[in-house]
Every structure is written in C-alpha cells, then in structure tokens.
C-alpha cells in the first residue's frame with residue numbers, strides 16, 4: 037500500500053513501479069529521486085488505466101516536471117503551476133512529441149507525490165467520464181484534440197450543470213478544490229491533456245455521480261475501470277470496421 041518516504045530515503049523499487057519502467061536508477065532524472073513516493077501499482081486504484089511511461093518520454097518531460105515541482109512551492113501554488121502548464125502546452129506539437137501520440141485511453145503518470153500529481157490523460161474518440169470531484173486543486177492543459185468540461189454544482193435539487201469549458205490544444209483550465217466536473221472528448225480522434233493536482237490524486241477518496249440519475253456515490257474503481265476498458269474496446273472495433 038501507499039507509504040510516504042522522505043526525500044533522502046526514496047525507494048528505487050517504488051519509482052520504477054510508479055513509472056512502469058525497468059530502468060537502472062542512474063538513468064532516472066533527478067526530480068524522480070527527490071519527489072517520488074513509494075507506491076505499488078495496486079494503490080493506483082480508482083480504476084484508471086495506467087500506461088507505462090517510456091524512458092525517453094520521462095527524460096523529455098524532466099524540465100517541465102522540475103518546473104512544476106518548483107512552482108508548487110510558490111505562495112499560490114495552483115496559479116504558479118498553471119503558468120508552467122500554460123507555457124508547456126503553448127507549443128502543443130512539442131508537448132505531444134515529448135509525451136507521445138495517444139494510442140489508448142489511460143494515464144501516463146509522470147509524478148506522484150504527497151504534494152503534486154502529474155499525468156497525461158488520453159481519451160479515445162468520443163469518450164465520456166461521469167461527474168466526479170478531486171478534493172484538491174486541478175489544472176488541465178490540452179496538447180492534442182479537445183476536452184469539453186461540464187462544471188457541476190451542488191444544489192438543493194442535487195447536482196446541476198453550472199458552467200462549460202471547451203478546451204482546445206494550448207488551452208488551460210483551473211478547477212478549485214471543491215470542483216465537480218465531467219469530461220467529454222467530442223472528436224473522432226484522441227484527445228490528450230496534462231492533468232496536474234495539488235496533492236496525491238491516487239490516494240484520495242472521491243465521489244462520482246451516476247451520469248443519468250446524478251446520484252452521488254463513492255468513486256468506484258470497478259466502474260471507472262469498465263469505462264476505460266470499454267472505450268479501448270470500442271476504439272479497437274472502430275479501427276477494424
């Protein structure tokens with residue numbers, strides 16, 4: 037299970053597991069040894085599909101991740117990290133090249149620490165994710181495709197749609213700690229975005245809302261896993277048609 041480590045006692049096993057790599061320790065960038073926490077892949081269990089990060093992708097992203105870690109120490113961490121993210125996705129082609137073309141729905145986790153989580157999320161064509169919250173601030177920057185966000189708010193009648201943010205490549209959105217959003221890729225091709233959270237995204241209990249009844253329920257790994265699996269199956273079927 038999840039276990040925090042201080043900067044000086046980072047576990048090689050943990051980092052390699054987190055990154056899904058069999059890399060020698062010496063090949064890992066410096067931020068990895070100063071910021072990673074020990075984690076087993078079993079703990080990454082809201083059900084999201086984890087895509088292993090390749091060594092070259094990790095190296096390409098090193099400067100960006102170090103900049104995010106530094107910005108997160110600012111007096112307004114979300115705003116400072118947003119500036120780094122906005123600069124990063126201002127050249128979406130370069131960011132796409134660094135992260136790699138999306139080929140399946142899932143998350144490439146570049147950093148997981150108690151203070152900060154950074155992953156690239158890829159959505160298959162027309163994939164939807166039900167309303168959910170994070171209990172921490174979140175910044176989203178799109179580097180390919182488009183991600184439509186409905187922002188929801190709690191009301192006496194239950195959940196109500198409150199705002200819409202259509203994010204195209206190069207756009208950045210910020211979500212506060214109480215935000216509830218649902219996500220759609222409206223395109224017939226992949227959407228890829230960098231998602232950055234002000235905490236350990238994977239160790240936080242969250243809520244999700246049934247997309248039809250809008251009933252709130254604890255975030256269910258099984259349901260989320262099915263969404264990712266079905267999205268990938270659907271994409272494979274479309275390819276074969």
Ligand SMILES: [Fe+2]
Pocket residue numbers: 168169170217
């Ligand atoms: Fe989210």
